[in-house]
Amino acid sequence: MVHFCQTNSSAGEPKAKLFCAHQSFARKEVxxxxxxxxxxxAIVKNPSLTMDxxxxxxxxxxCIILHNMIVEDERDAETIDNVTEFQQGGADGSGSSRVRPPDRLPSNVHNIMANRADIRDQQKHHQLxxxxxxxxxNKFGH
Incomplete structure (x- = not known):
């Protein structure tokens, strides 16, 4: 698994500690x-290696759309016996079990290759x- 930070390497800096705490929380949510x-x-658990x-x-x-529809239907029908199965506290504290679909992915090869090069650019990575x-x-440290 790729991590943006190692929590033990930045033990001295408050900014780095705060960033790592937020990054860790986001990783756990994902x-x-x-x-x-x-x-x-099952298709999410065992995707086919032959699929692009x-x-x-x-x-x-x-799957995200179907999951959200099922959750809404179960809530509307009040048929969930064990709500905690899907609710463990969302990022907003509401306990929402809705999963947000990813933003639109690039559709052509040129954009994909450009994004791939950007991802591998160490200088851009460190600046970002x-x-x-x-x-x-600035948002949470004061």
Whole structure:
């Protein structure tokens, strides 16, 4: 698993500590959301290696939409016996079990390759991380 920070390497700086705490919380939320989807849909737990990324992305979006429809239907019908199965406290503190679909992915090869190059650019990575640390510090550090 790829992590943006190592919590033990930045023990001295308050900005870095705050960033790592927020990054850790976000990672746990993503892992929880995928756990819910994997428990409900076998295709999410065991995707086919022969599928391309676009097909897997479409399947994920469909599973997210279906999950949200099921959750809303169960809430409307008040048939959930064990609400805690899907509610462990959302990011907003409301306990919402809705999963947000990813933003639209690039559709052509040129955009995909450009994004791939950007992701692997170490200088951009460090600058984006520094900007994110500052943003989180400015928003939550005072």
């Amino acid at each position: 892992e929880r959301a995928f756990g819910v989807l994997q428990a409900r849909f 990324k676009e097909k897997i992305g479409n399947i994920m979006k469909a 991380k520094a900007d994110l640390v500052e943003h989180i510090w």
